[in-house]
Amino acid sequence: MTTDKIVAKNLQVAYGPKVIIKTADFAVKQNDIFIIMGGSGSGKSSLLRVLTGLMPPAKGTFWVDGTDYPAADDETKLEIMKKVGILYQSGGLFSSMTLAENVALPLQKYTDYSPATIDELVNLKLALVGLNGYNDYYPAEISGGMKKRAGLARALALDPEIVYFDEPSAGLDPISSTRLDNLMKDINQSLGTTLVVVTHELDSIFAIGTNGIFLDAASKSLTAHGNPHDLLKNPPNETVYNFLTRGKEDEKTA
Amino acid sequence: MATPDFEIKSSVLTVRLGGNLTHVESPAALFQAAQNLETKKISVLTEGLKAWDSTLVSILFELQNISHARKIGFEAKGLPQGLARLLALAQAVPQHVDKVVVEKEPLLDRLGSWGINLFNIFLKGWHFTAENLAALGRFATGKTAARKVDFLFALEDCGPKALGIVSLISFMVGLILAFVGAIQLKTFGAQVYVASLVTIGMIRIMGAIMAGIIMAGRTGASFAATLGTMQVNEEIDALKTMGVPVSEFLVLPRLAALVIAMPILTMLADFMGMLGGAFVGVLLLDIPAVEYWRYSWQAWGLTNFFVGLFHGFVFGFIISLCGCYYGINSGRNADGVGVATTKAVVAGIVWMIIATGFITFCCERLGI
Ligand SMILES: Nc1ncnc2c1ncn2[C@@H]1O[C@H](COP(=O)(O)OP(=O)(O)OP(=O)(O)O)[C@@H](O)[C@H]1O
Ligand SMILES: [Mg+2]
Numbered sequence: 136m137t138t139d140k141i142v143a144k145n146l147q148v149a150y151g152p153k154v155i156i157k158t159a160d161f162a163v164k165q166n167d168i169f170i171i172m173g174g175s176g177s178g179k180s181s182l183l184r185v186l187t188g189l190m191p192p193a194k195g196t197f198w199v200d201g202t203d204y205p206a207a208d209d210e211t212k213l214e215i216m217k218k219v220g221i222l223y224q225s226g227g228l229f230s231s232m233t234l235a236e237n238v239a240l241p242l243q244k245y246t247d248y249s250p251a252t253i254d255e256l257v258n259l260k261l262a263l264v265g266l267n268g269y270n271d272y273y274p275a276e277i278s279g280g281m282k283k284r285a286g287l288a289r290a291l292a293l294d295p296e297i298v299y300f301d302e303p304s305a306g307l308d309p310i311s312s313t314r315l316d317n318l319m320k321d322i323n324q325s326l327g328t329t330l331v332v333v334t335h336e337l338d339s340i341f342a343i344g345t346n347g348i349f350l351d352a353a354s355k356s357l358t359a360h361g362n363p364h365d366l367l368k369n370p371p372n373e374t375v376y377n378f379l380t381r382g383k384e385d386e387k388t389a
Numbered sequence: 390m391a392t393p394d395f396e397i398k399s400s401v402l403t404v405r406l407g408g409n410l411t412h413v414e415s416p417a418a419l420f421q422a423a424q425n426l427e428t429k430k431i432s433v434l435t436e437g438l439k440a441w442d443s444t445l446v447s448i449l450f451e452l453q454n455i456s457h458a459r460k461i462g463f464e465a466k467g468l469p470q471g472l473a474r475l476l477a478l479a480q481a482v483p484q485h486v487d488k489v490v491v492e493k494e495p496l497l498d499r500l501g502s503w504g505i506n507l508f509n510i511f512l513k514g515w516h517f518t519a520e521n522l523a524a525l526g527r528f529a530t531g532k533t534a535a536r537k538v539d540f541l542f543a544l545e546d547c548g549p550k551a552l553g554i555v556s557l558i559s560f561m562v563g564l565i566l567a568f569v570g571a572i573q574l575k576t577f578g579a580q581v582y583v584a585s586l587v588t589i590g591m592i593r594i595m596g597a598i599m600a601g602i603i604m605a606g607r608t609g610a611s612f613a614a615t616l617g618t619m620q621v622n623e624e625i626d627a628l629k630t631m632g633v634p635v636s637e638f639l640v641l642p643r644l645a646a647l648v649i650a651m652p653i654l655t656m657l658a659d660f661m662g663m664l665g666g667a668f669v670g671v672l673l674l675d676i677p678a679v680e681y682w683r684y685s686w687q688a689w690g691l692t693n694f695f696v697g698l699f700h701g702f703v704f705g706f707i708i709s710l711c712g713c714y715y716g717i718n719s720g721r722n723a724d725g726v727g728v729a730t731t732k733a734v735v736a737g738i739v740w741m742i743i744a745t746g747f748i749t750f751c752c753e754r755l756g757i
Binding site for chain 2: 230231248249251252254255256258259260262263265266267268269273274275291294318321322324325326327
């Protein structure tokens with residue numbers, strides 16, 4: 136039986152009086168690749184900020200592994216966040232540390248592995264994202280796509296149970312983007328990691344998505360919930376249909 | 390603690406994976422065996438492996454790397470699908486090897502390049518200064534890309550918003566000057582000259598210097614941090630490619646604002662310093678207020694006053710040019726902005742002191 140990893144109930148996202156998402160109810164199952172879809176400005180990044188604890192929900196709550204996250208005390212929150220990896224939109228690497236030091240940081244902070252073990256884990260994580268041998272580079276010395284991959288290596292450092300991605304393929308060439316999709320799928324299948332992914336890329340959505348939600352900017356609400364393939368077959372409304380077919384329709388008419 | 394079993398038999402290193410292999414520490418003995426020249430092949434057998442995590446993958450990855458480096462065989466049988474896939478993924482992109490080799494130059498060459506570098510930096514700074522002075526001329530006639538709002542914002546920031554701190558610090562400096570002076574003058578019974586001392590000291594130089602140092606730390610640093618962050622965000626690149634002159638668009642409003650504000654702040658500092666002196670003189674040293682006023686007025690001279698203002702005016706140039714120069718030439722990361730800010734403040738203060746020395750020398754020669 137699959138269990139629910141993240142459950143949101145009546146979740147409202149707002150910046151002060153400015154409501155971005157009125158109410159959202161959804162469940163992310165264990166081992167899902169859960170896609171948060173929606174147009175620009177629909178509140179995808181904001182929802183991610185709430186789910187990763189950077190911002191409290193305005194109303195409602197969500198549970199991670201059965202724990203009410205916003206209501207938990209600081210210690211419990213930290214325990215939960217240790218099981219979570221996050222890839223920020225621009226990598227979020229610390230500019231004063233080399234890539235190896237960036238990846239080693241969570242390992243040094245949260246495990247008691249010996250330095251040799253940490254070195255090997257760092258080598259592996261960097262190799263997994265295709266950055267084998269870039270250990271001693273500083274973030275300023277690598278390209279945008281490489282920063283993103285290095286950020287992923289850091290997010291994967293602790294073998295997290297959940298990894299959040301904010302627009303992982305933005306700014307990547309098609310080949311790197313496909314490679315990243317495959318990497319995400321591999322991590323999902325080989326380590327059993329649950330992935331929550333914000334993305335616009337239709338190719339990615341259909342290639343990797345097993346579940347997801349659609350946020351609508353106009354109605355400030357969640358207008359669809361389910362597997363992207365099913366949503367395409369039975370679109371619940373026009374916006375979702377347009378979003379999911381845009382690329383393909385264009386190709387047909389072109 | 391769980392660790393993979395291994396043995397070497399007839400030049401083959403056999404590694405057995407079984408049971409729970411999570412949180413495995415780096416097995417130094419195993420790697421040594423793999424590096425052993427006797428070992429001609431590495432073979433990994435999986436029997437009843439129940440659990441594994443990244444630590445096990447990293448060990449297999451390291452073994453694989455050793456086998457590649459030593460050009461010996463590596464085979465792994467019966468690995469769980471996920472593990473095999475991660476291992477393949479890790480090997481998918483070959484290791485990046487840096488080919489850049491930095492050769493160490495002989496001492497004389499290094500000294501030479503250091504000198505040339507220093508000269509180039511001065512040249513660059515001079516070009517920057519000249520360019521912006523020319524732009525300031527055009528700004529006066531209103532023919533530049535600078536936006537009025539930027540200028541007004543900068544003016545507000547280095548004018549009204551700086552009044553409080555400049556007032557406070559100069560008041561304290563006047564106070565200290567009076568105290569220290571009084572101790573010496575008391576021995577001659579000439580306490581009343583505290584008034585002259587504070588007045589001349591403040592208006593001729595201290596007012597301008599105090600305002601300058603405060604503004605270098607406050608506004609010069611903020612210019613450098615703002616422009617440095619713009620450099621990091623590629624905003625300056627965008628301006629350049631749009632053909633908007635950076636010096637006019639970014640430097641000019643700040644330069645003009647500070648050059649206007651500094652003489653005014655200097656006057657304020659002069660006044661507050663004298664007030665601080667009077668506070669000590671009248672209230673603590675019991676000099677009659679009328680006397681204090683008379684001696685102050687005698688010491689107050691238009692020449693001194695204008696020399697002070699001129700200092701303030703020059704400091705305005707120095708602080709804003711240093712702040713903007715280091716901001717625009719900042720490194721493209723958080724560290725870079727920090728370094729740029731430090732340099733802007735340090736360079737600003739150093740150049741202010743150099744300028745003071747130069748102006749004092751000129752005044753001396755001209756008999757002012
Ligand atoms: N700090 C903030 N304060 C106030 N409003 C904000 C803030 N950050 C974002 N918003 C608003 O929230 C809305 C959603 O922004 P968000 O960044 O979550 O969108 P998004 O779906 O991630 O868009 P994109 O796909 O372009 O990244 C926007 O209308 C934005 O103006
Ligand atoms: Mg976003």
